[in-house]
Amino acid sequence: MLNLVIYFPLLAAAAIWLGCRERGTLARSLTLAVICLETLILFGLAMGGNTLSLDAEWIADYGIHYHLQLDGLGLALSVLSGGLAVVAMLVGWERIDRWQAFGPLLLATLSGMVGLFAAYDLILFYVFWELMLIPMYFMLAMWGDPDSRRSATQFMLVTVTASLLMLVAIILLFIAHGVQTGIYTFDYGILKQTPLIGNTLLSKLILAGLLLGFGVKVPVFPLHFWAPLAYRKGDPSVIIMLSGAMANAGVYGLLRFTMPLMPEVTAAFAPWGMAIGAIGTLYGAAQAIRQEDLRGVIAWSSISHMNIAILALFAWQAQALHGMALQLLAHGLSVAGLFAIAALLLDRKRDGVYANVGGLYAQMPKLGMCFLFFVVATVGMPGLANFAGEALILAGAISRSILWGSVGAVTILLSVIYGVKVYGKVMLGPVNPRVPTELWDLNSREKAALTVLIIAILVIGLMPQLMIETVHLPTAELLAVNIDSLFGGVHAID
Amino acid sequence: MPSTDFYPVIAPALTGIGGLLVLLIGVWPRLKDAALVAFYASIVLLLGAMAVLLAPHEAAGFERFISLDPVNRHGWLLFTAGGLATLLLAWRDRQLLGEVDEQFCSLVLFAVTGTYLLSAATNLLAAFIGMELTALSVMAMIAWQPQRKGAIEAAIKYAITATVSGSIMxxxxxxxxAGSGSLYLDAIPGNLGGERTNETLVIVGLAMVLVGIAFELAVAPFHCWLADVFQGSSSPVTAFIASVGKIAMLLFLLNLADQLSGLWPAIHGVIIGMVVLSVVWGNLAALRQSNLKRMLAYSSVAHFGYVLLALTAISGDADGNADLLQAAAYYGLSYAVMNMVSFAVIGLLSGINPSADLEGYRGMGRRYPLLGVALAIAVLSLAGIPPTAGFFGKLFVFTQALNQGQLGLVIIASLAAASSLFYYLRILVVFFSVPSNEVSEEADIALQGDAVVMGPTLVISLSTAAVLLIGLCAGTVLTFI
Structure with missing residues (x-):
């Protein structure tokens, strides 16, 4: 079953690539069908609530296992990835050409993501990590704005450099663990039973490599430099996958592989991690206020929100981690909603630069309402998903560190400012004379895409307990690694 | 005691004598069918492979000249397969059309014989003979169809390189x-320390042998000839150099490192210098190329830099030698198969784009989806993207090098690998972007007869499958080498 959910999209991708050479519309329908089926299977598994697992020897000489385990958190993020892929397809339905190529790439990325969330071996994880990256590059480079090739290449170079250094760190971890215990293995299940002891130079190097590799993907504050350009230049459908689903993989990796495998050195780093998260949040929000175009605002808002997740991660405390899981889902959904709006505006030949828009609400009230909903969700309106996440995160973070928790809280205020500003510039105000009059409102396909997101945001927002239960087991398991005494000296200020 | 097992000589004898027979068939009156000759040559190679397969599995030596052990057993099979692939590719290759005759086939057989001797040598002279036999045959193959642009130039460059490296070696x-009183690899370490031996001389000699090998492997700073030779020779010959000639040399180098591990630390500095120069310079130079063959040549420089990375930690008292050598051998194997795919694709497309300029391939991946997928897998493997063979090669080499504490070198190598992705992606982007011009019907490979496409298709599909399988079943592959 696990193999099926991982490789089904990949096999379908191969079949579509070879079978639909000149038939883009057929490829499009088939891709949608495959993604829907995949998402439904994943959703069914998530509802079932069982943890699937599979373990086999892969490369014995190097202690590499073919070990898969898909628990609640992984399933939730997989379902999110599948759902976002559906949304990305629906909003790109007409705009994206050459579906016979785009469809397989999208499917391959999805395959990589599900595999990544299920991987329980570091090398296997790395395999899926790269598997999702390569098709993403092609989607970024070949679709999107005419000059997207450059930003895509920059994205690729930055992430691959970081990934390779992460691979070096993984190998070092393998060796350090082998030296410490005599067991040379990449298997996460075995590694986490004997976490790396001590705060040595070697473990610092390992942590640095992992932080780099995962942090670039999130993107964590000083490593975010590739993101604004890539988010702005890529096709919004691709960016929905990149910012909504792939960014989660970075946080997920940090959550899975740093603290449980080397608690001491991570605990020593935790205050710095919280600081980075809080500063990144603040910086992202401040940048978002300065932007002059819709996609720029969404890009920086996404960076800001992902950094709150980093703040939560390094708070390493039950409330904050639960909040983080919610935040990952909520951010994925709301940023996807915003980029979907950007995509719909692009369909109507509006690129979202403030100078070219304004007063669109009068012409497209339905689109305007949906846009408003996503803006309000992003800002953190109570009752919607983001609020539940952020409230938990901030409560947890403040209990660890009043300073950084408060900095995180301030950004909510800032997010209101940029949220209101972007909505006002695009939707309200006088009608921009450059806006052509023949704009059409949402059609049923677009309504379907946005409705999926809206319902999901509402469900998570109104019943956060449901989601917390799903992710509780894995986070509790991760927390169990944390010996509170580790934090004793570090968090004396509390 | 020198044992006189005859198993190790059967395969080289078969291919060597087979080469002569093929030449004889060519001059036989009334028999002017080149297809028949190529057929016979293939049979000879298959017989050679049979001889290797049927030989007993224990290591067996012949007169302390060559020895067939489990590692070079599989090496020999690889070379045989490479020779067969070269014949298949060359047969009806557009650049060699009508020129593949009994002499070309016999040259392939002689070159394969040379690689057998070189890779299995337990005696320095055997290695030298093998190396020269391969080099001379390959030189003639490079110059095949001399009126082709660049053919003579490439052959002369290769000849000069081979001569210089041969003499240095x-x-x-x-x-x-002179320093140890022995040519037998296994006897040299034992002789040292005795009377009338001189360890310094041996180490200087070893360094010079290493430089000779570096010339043949085209490791920086001895790589200058490679790009011109790759560009000037026809793709089947390029594939042979990359996948067979270099790997044979690599196996000899590994054998040398294994036998003389005690002396190895003395030349670590030389190797480390070569590694750094190769991975950095190879990748940076490849970035600037606009010709696919030249690009792959510089990428080859970088790849052998990664391979040598495993050899920087060999020493007499370390217990990780076997693992290091295994990682390097695995890398060599994966390099051989992924380059076979790349050059087979280049050869198949040579009717459309004879110069192999990158721009000429625009849109080819869309026009021929299967070919595009094969090339994409090969290029991603060269770039070290999992789950291909190239990734696991890098993983094993990096792991072993880190295990020996070479953190700085590994970080340099991984940064260089990251920059290499830039040009590998460029290849893929060109292959899959919108075609700029229409392919003339005459050149369209989809319209051509079976005979033209069948050989390369077979080679491409088998070696692409190998790239994936060697990666996915790396655990099994490691037990063989």
């Missing part, structure tokens, strides 16, 4: 003999 062998 010979000088090194002489010094090693």
């Amino acid at each position: 010979l000088f090194g062998i002489v010094l090693m003999y």
Whole structure:
């Protein structure tokens, strides 16, 4: 079953690539069908609530296992990835050409993501990590704005450099663990039973490599430099996958592989991690206020929100981690909603630069309402998903560190400012004379895409307990690694 | 005691004598069918492979000249397969059309014989003979169809390189003999320390042998000839150089490192210098190329830099030698198969784009989806993207090098690998972007007869499958080498 959910999209991708050479519309329908089926299977598994697992020897000489385990958190993020892929397809339905190529790439990325969330071996994880990256590059480079090739290449170079250094760190971890215990293995299940002891130079190097590799993907504050350009230049459908689903993989990796495998050195780093998260949040929000175009605002808002997740991660405390899981889902959904709006505006030949828009609400009230909903969700309106996440995160973070928790809280205020500003510039105000009059409102396909997101945001927002239960087991398991005494000296200020 | 097992000589004898027979068939009156000759040559190669397969599995030596052990057993099979692939590719290759006759086939057989000797040599002279036999045959193959642009130039460059490297290596062998009193690899370490031996001479000799090998492997700073030779020779011959010639040399180098591990630390500095120069310079130079063959040539420089990375930690008292050598051998194997795919694709498309300029391939991946997928897998493997063979090669080499504490080198190598992705992606982007011009019907490979496409298709599909399988079943592959 696990193999099926991982490789089904990949096999379908191969079949579509070879079978639909000149038939883009057929490829499009088939891709949608495959993604829907995949998402439904994943959703069914998530509802079932069982943890699937599979373990086999892969490369014995190097202690590499073919070990898969898909628990609640992984399933939730997989379902999110599948759902976002559906949304990305629906909003790109007409705009994206050459579906016979785009469809397989999208499917391959999805395959990589599900595999990544299920991987329980570091090398296997790395395999899926790269598997999702390569098709993403092609989607970024070949679709999107005419000059997207450059930003895509920059994205690729930055992430691959970081990934390779992460691979070096993984190998070092393998060796350090082998030296410490005599067991040379990449298997996460075995590694986490004997976490790396001590705060040595070697473990610092390992942590640095992992932080780099995962942090670039999130993107964590000083490593975010590739993101604004890539988010702005890529096709919004691709960016929905990149910012909504792939960014989660970075946080997920940090959550899975740093603290449980080397608690001491991570605990020593935790205050710095919280600081980075809080500063990144603040910086992202401040940048978002300065932007002059819709996609720029969404890009920086996404960076800001992902950094709150980093703040939560390094708070390493039950409330904050639960909040983080919610935040990952909520951010994925709301940023996807915003980029979907950007995509719909692009369909109507509006690129979202403030100078070219304004007063669109009068012409497209339905689109305007949906846009408003996503803006309000992003800002953190109570009752919607983001609020539940952020409230938990901030409560947890403040209990660890009043300073950084408060900095995180301030950004909510800032997010209101940029949220209101972007909505006002695009939707309200006088009608921009450059806006052509023949704009059409949402059609049923677009309504379907946005409705999926809206319902999901509402469900998570109104019943956060449901989601917390799903992710509780894995986070509790991760927390169990944390010996509170580790934090004793570090968090004396509390 | 020298054992006189005859198993190790059967395969080289078969291919060597087979080469002569193929030449004889060519001059036989009334028999002017080149297809028949190529057929016979293939049979000879298959017989050679049979001889290797049927030989007993224990290591067996012949007169302390060559020895067939489990590692080079599989090496020999690889070379045989490579020779067969070269024949298949060359047969009806557009650049060699009508020129593949009994002499070309016999040259392939002689070159394969040379690689057998070289890779299995337990005696420095055997290695030298093998190396020269391969080099001379390959030189003639490079110049095949001399009126082709660049053919003579490439052949002369190769000839000069091979001669220079051969003489340096010979000088090194002489010094090693003078210093230790033996040409047998396994006897040299034992002889040292005795009377009338001189360890310094042996080390200088070893360094010179290493430089000779570096010339043949085209490791920086001895790589200058490679790009011109790759560009000037026809793709089947390029594939042979990359996948067979270099790997044979690599196996000899690994054998040398294994036998002389005690002396190895003395030349670590030389190797480390070569590694750094190769991975950095190879990748940076490849970034600037606009010709696919030249690009792959510089990428080859970088790849052998990664391979040598595993050899920087060999030493007499370390217990990780076997693992290091295994990682390097795995890398060599994966390099061989992924380059076979790339050059087979280049050869198949040579009717459309004879110069192999990158721009000429625009849109080819869309026009021929299967070919595009094969090339994409090969290029991603070269770039070290999992789950291909190239990724696991890098993983194993990096792991072993880190295990020996080479953190700085591994970080340099991984940064260089990251920059290499830039040009590998460029290849893929060109292959899959919108075609700029229409392919003339005459050149369209989809319209051509089976005979033209069948050989390369077979080679491409088998070696692409190998790239994936060697990666996915790396655990099994490691037990063989």
